[in-house]
Amino acid sequence: MIDFMRYKIVYFSLSLAVILPGLFSLIRFGLRPGIDFTGGSRLEVKFISGERPKLLEIRESLPKDFGTATVQLVGEETVIVKTMTITKEQAQAIKDGLATKFGEVEEVLFETVGPIVGKELLQKTVVGVSLAAGLIMLYVMYRFNELKYGVCAILAMLHDSLILLGSFSLLGHFYGTEVDGLFVTAVLTVLSFSVHDTIVVYDRIRESRKKHPKEDFVNLVNVAVGETLGRSVNNSMTIIFMLLALLLLGGETIRWFVLALLLGTITGTYSSPFTAVPLLVVWEKWLGRQK
Amino acid sequence: MKLRQRLFFIAAITLVAVFISLPETVPIRFKSKMVSIDRRWRRPPLSLTLFGKNFYRDFSIKQGLDLQGGTHVLLVADMSQMPNEDKEEALRGIREVISRRVDLYGVSEPVIQTSVVGEEYRLIVELPGIQNVDEALNLIGTTAQLDFRELVVSSDEAEASNGAEQSEFKSVGLTGKDLKKSRVEFDPNTGKPVVALEFSNEGAVLFGEVTERNVGKPLAIFLDNQPVTIPVVNEKITGGRAVISGEFTTTAAKNLSIQLNAGALPVEVDIVEQRNVGASLGQDSVSKSLWAGLVGLTMVVAFMVLYYGWSGFLADMALLVYGVLTLALYKLIPITLTLPGLAGFILSVGMAVDSNILIFERMKEELREGKPWREAMELGFGRAWDSIKDANIATLITAIILFNPLQWNFLNTSGQIRGFALTLSLGIGVSLFTGIVVTRTLMRAFYRGGGVK
Numbered sequence: 001m002i003d004f005m006r007y008k009i010v011y012f013s014l015s016l017a018v019i020l021p022g023l024f025s026l027i028r029f030g031l032r033p034g035i036d037f038t039g040g041s042r043l044e045v046k047f048i049s050g051e052r053p054k055l056l057e058i059r060e061s062l063p064k065d066f067g068t069a070t071v072q073l074v075g076e077e078t079v080i081v082k083t084m085t086i087t088k089e090q091a092q093a094i095k096d097g098l099a100t101k102f103g104e105v106e107e108v109l110f111e112t113v114g115p116i117v118g119k120e121l122l123q124k125t126v127v128g129v130s131l132a133a134g135l136i137m138l139y140v141m142y143r144f145n146e147l148k149y150g151v152c153a154i155l156a157m158l159h160d161s162l163i164l165l166g167s168f169s170l171l172g173h174f175y176g177t178e179v180d181g182l183f184v185t186a187v188l189t190v191l192s193f194s195v196h197d198t199i200v201v202y203d204r205i206r207e208s209r210k211k212h213p214k215e216d217f218v219n220l221v222n223v224a225v226g227e228t229l230g231r232s233v234n235n236s237m238t239i240i241f242m243l244l245a246l247l248l249l250g251g252e253t254i255r256w257f258v259l260a261l262l263l264g265t266i267t268g269t270y271s272s273p274f275t276a277v278p279l280l281v282v283w284e285k286w287l288g289r290q291k
Numbered sequence: 292m293k294l295r296q297r298l299f300f301i302a303a304i305t306l307v308a309v310f311i312s313l314p315e316t317v318p319i320r321f322k323s324k325m326v327s328i329d330r331r332w333r334r335p336p337l338s339l340t341l342f343g344k345n346f347y348r349d350f351s352i353k354q355g356l357d358l359q360g361g362t363h364v365l366l367v368a369d370m371s372q373m374p375n376e377d378k379e380e381a382l383r384g385i386r387e388v389i390s391r392r393v394d395l396y397g398v399s400e401p402v403i404q405t406s407v408v409g410e411e412y413r414l415i416v417e418l419p420g421i422q423n424v425d426e427a428l429n430l431i432g433t434t435a436q437l438d439f440r441e442l443v444v445s446s447d448e449a450e451a452s453n454g455a456e457q458s459e460f461k462s463v464g465l466t467g468k469d470l471k472k473s474r475v476e477f478d479p480n481t482g483k484p485v486v487a488l489e490f491s492n493e494g495a496v497l498f499g500e501v502t503e504r505n506v507g508k509p510l511a512i513f514l515d516n517q518p519v520t521i522p523v524v525n526e527k528i529t530g531g532r533a534v535i536s537g538e539f540t541t542t543a544a545k546n547l548s549i550q551l552n553a554g555a556l557p558v559e560v561d562i563v564e565q566r567n568v569g570a571s572l573g574q575d576s577v578s579k580s581l582w583a584g585l586v587g588l589t590m591v592v593a594f595m596v597l598y599y600g601w602s603g604f605l606a607d608m609a610l611l612v613y614g615v616l617t618l619a620l621y622k623l624i625p626i627t628l629t630l631p632g633l634a635g636f637i638l639s640v641g642m643a644v645d646s647n648i649l650i651f652e653r654m655k656e657e658l659r660e661g662k663p664w665r666e667a668m669e670l671g672f673g674r675a676w677d678s679i680k681d682a683n684i685a686t687l688i689t690a691i692i693l694f695n696p697l698q699w700n701f702l703n704t705s706g707q708i709r710g711f712a713l714t715l716s717l718g719i720g721v722s723l724f725t726g727i728v729v730t731r732t733l734m735r736a737f738y739r740g741g742g743v744k
Contacts, residue, residue: 044572088425088565108572110424114563117365120408127701132692136685143681182631185693185708189715192689196682200649203678231652234598235645238591242641245587246634251579253357253572254634261638 004225004273005218005281011274015159022166025173031165032172034180037122039115041086043094046078049104061101063093072176074252078108085112125184132188133157136195144202148283153198156276160194160267161187167263171256182257190264197235197272201228205280217284225273236269297732305612308619310334311350350622353400354419355629355710358577360570361419362427363706366560368412373558382412384557389416389431391553396430396546408700414560417706424567426542433515434559435550437467440511441501460511460518463501466555469494471531473551475544478536484544485536486551495531503527514547576630584637588614595644599651605733606647606726613643613725620717632710639718645682646726649675668738672731679727683719690716 035042047053053061058079059071070082081094091110099105136157141150164187171177204224212220243262250258313334321328336349356363368385370378382405393401393416402417421427440460469490476487490498501510502524511521512535519537539547592610595603617636621628628636654671658664693712695702703709 088428092425106569106571107567108569110565110567112562112565114365116411117564121703121705124701124703128692128703131702132689135688135692139684139688181703181705181708182711184703185631185711188689188693189686192686195685199681199685200678203681227656228652231648234594234648234652237594238644238648239638239641241590241594242584242587242637245583245590246580246637249579249583249586250634251576253576254580254630257631258634261634 001219001222002226004222005278008278008281011278015271015275019159019162019166022163022170025169026166029169029173031169031179032177034178035082035111035113035118036180037118039085039113039118041083041091041112042109043081043083043091043107043111044074044078044109045081045095045098045105046108047098047102047104048077048106050102052077052079053102057102058098061097063090063097065090085114087112121181125181128184129188132191136191140195140199143199144206148280148287149202149206152276152279152283153195153202155279156198156271157191157194159271159275160190160264163267164190164260164264168256168260177256182254183260186257186260186264189261190268193265194268194271197232197269198276200232201225201272201277202280204228205277218281221277221281225277229273232269232272236265239265294732294735298736301612301729301732305615308612308615311619311622312615315349315351348623348625351625352622353625353627354573354577355627355632355706356417356419356566357568357630357707358573358628358633359419360422360568360573361417362421362424362568363564363566364416364418364428364431364562365564366414366416366432367563368414369559369561370412378412379407381557382407382414385414385560388554388556389414392430392549393418395549395553406700420570422567422570424565426546428562428565430546430549432560432562433550434556435467435547435553436513436515436555437470437551438462438513439465439498439501440513441505442509442511460513462513463497463510465490465494465497465501467551468554469497470551473548475541475548476534478534483536484539484541485534486539486544486548488533488535488551490531490533492531495529498531498533499527499529573630577633580630580633580637584633584640587637588640591641591644595647599647602651602654602734602738605737606644606651606730608733609647609725609729610640610643612729613722614640616725617718617721620721621714626713626717627706627710628714629707629710631707632714635711635714636718639715639722642686642718643722643726646675646679646722647730649679649682650727650730664739668734672727676727679723683723686719687716690719 052073055071055073058081059069062069062071062081068083072080072082074080079098088110091107095105095107133154137150137154140153141147144150144153168177168179168183172179201224204227205221208215208220208224209217240262243258243265246258247255247262316331316333318331319328334350336347338347366385368382370381373381386403386405390401390403393403398418398421400419402415404415406413406415416431418427440462442458443461444458471489471491471494473486473488476485477483478485505524506526508524509521510524511518513519520535522536535547588610592607595606595610597603599606617639620626621636626632650671653675654667657667657670662670690712693703694709694716695712
């Protein structure tokens with residue numbers, strides 16, 4: 001039997017080492033909201049004849065009537081122009097301007113989101129996330145009907161979402177990655193994945209506790225972690241295979257969405273044996289001392 | 292016997308699912324010295340009448356806007372002039388008019404939904420396959436209030452005493468409602484497109500009166516309070532026909548004619564959100580995602596065989612059944628597949644073997660305790676069920692919130708996110724069946740110990 005719980009401090013430090021930079025970035029820079037949240041327009045064009053011009057050239061060729069625009073080069077021949085909310089005529093003017101200067105362009109995507117709709121999505125996100133987190137918590141509480149299991153499972157869930165949010169805050173700061181409606185979906189899915197593995201380990205701990213009520217708690221926990229670790233990792237492996245394939249081969253549009261899911265799957269797998277369970281052990285020890 | 296029946300049942304639904312999952316036409320080629328077959332097999336569509344209800348499926352995958360390209364528009368109706376009790380009615384009116392316009396224009400499977408958020412009356416219009424956004428927006432977004440106006444001399448006394456004669460256009464009470472129909476014609480002299488109008492009986496009478504009293508004077512045709520054309524009346528026109536000859540392009544004339552035929556919007560609408568996806572982006576994403584899915588699937592299949600041997604192979608068989616069953620369900624329900632939906636499906640393939648792994652690991656433990664393989668197998672299936680159930684409930688909770696089945700306004704209503712939630716929850720349901728029922732049947736039939744270590 002491996003004494004997993006002996007290295008609690010290592011697991012906690014590792015978690016902190018990953019969480020803290022992200023948390024700092026979250027507080028300092030926050031997340032970079034996409035137009036889904038802020039409102040605005042996004043025009044994606046492809047240069048089909050001839051070479052794509054340089055970033056600066058494109059920026060200078062844009063009409064000046066709608067304030068500053070962000071220009072972003074994607075892939076070999078595509079450009080994304082982000083602005084405040086513009087009309088289709090203004091978008092047409094951008095395209096025409098690019099076409100006359102640099103040759104034929106093709107519109108790949110044009111999105112406009114009004115500011116009110118954006119604000120609404122923000123509200124919906126808050127409601128959705130709290131509802132999902134609340135229901136999952138209630139379920140975990142009901143399922144284990146012992147406070148410490150519920151609380152520790154939720155702390156592990158919090159751990160996973162902090163890592164995810166922190167990573168995207170850092171990505172947003174350094175690579176301009178934006179957070180959109182799909183990201184919210186990813187966060188919610190990660191929340192459920194996180195609980196998934198935790199439930200399996202906790203189930204095992206409770207089961208062996210019933211079987212051997214006299215046995216030392218830490219020993220039981222070590223056995224349970226050892227027994228479930230293999231299947232936990234294998235389980236996530238198959239999901240990671242699929243997500244990795246999607247991330248590398250699946251195209252631009254859902255890349256960040258898939259990355260978020262992938263990060264969540266990995267942290268979710270890690271956090272069950274190495275966050276949720278050690279927390280339980282700490283809780284047990286602390287209560288034992290109280291008695 | 293019972294096992295045989297189960298195997299037969301699984302084989303049967305798999306065959307039906309394969310039948311549905313196949314593309315609509317499959318080329319059959321066979322060549323040898325004796326015979327040469329080269330033909331296309333075509334799957335007939337399903338058409339049933341059950342309890343007086345028609346059920347028709349052609350078994351094609353419905354692609355969402357982001358996959359096949361198209362335009363998504365969110366409109367807000369300007370209800371400021373409407374009394375409160377009429378607002379709902381007006382919104383329904385807009386919906387009907389826009390539906391008619393879109394139908395006349397010829398969009399296949401448009402989505403037109405209304406929603407009321409707080410004080411805002413909204414309309415979501417999705418037009419798959421429409422690339423020309425400007426045209427689409429002009430088509431659905433303009434009010435198309437047509438009215439005829441005559442020139443009247445202002446009778447304002449204060450101005451009249453100044454000696455200056457004021458004149459302005461006043462509506463004659465003849466509007467788009469008095470039309471029977473309109474169509475595009477070409478002016479035989481100039482070759483330019485014009486919109487021909489045909490009035491209803493009452494409209495024709497009114498038009499006759501109006502033209503009679505305005506002979507030699509201009510009679511303006513206004514569209515949305517803008518003059519389109521101001522012809523001079525030569526003689527009284529009976530018979531109820533007129534022609535609008537503005538400076539139209541053929542498309543503009545066609546759109547105007549569609550709008551007039553469909554009727555005017557009761558109130559003005561503003562476009563607040565708009566997403567337009569080019570068809571190439573969608574197709575590119577589909578092929579890339581499918582390719583990624585295939586690569587991922589191969590890895591999962593190989594992993595299961597390498598790690599769990601023969602039972603892993605049986606689980607892979609069950610996974611294939613999962614694949615065709617899910618695809619068949621997508622076509623049967625039918626589900627509109629979006630890009631995140633596709634990602635949800637691919638993700639669910641990874642999760643589908645989840646229950647198998649739980650079961651096999653449990654089996655290993657029982658084997659380690661020295662139980663014979665048959666008992667270990669049955670125990671594995673029995674004991675893993677609790678964990679499988681619990682683990683999936685959390686995912687289902689999230690999926691249901693994301694899917695928002697009752698379409699609550701305070702929750703997400705975006706089609707993309709709902710698509711993801713739908714494929715994910717469907718995947719969980721089907722994978723419980725294939726991962727437990729199908730695998731267990733296959734194991735009972737073809738597994739004779741060994742493999743799982």
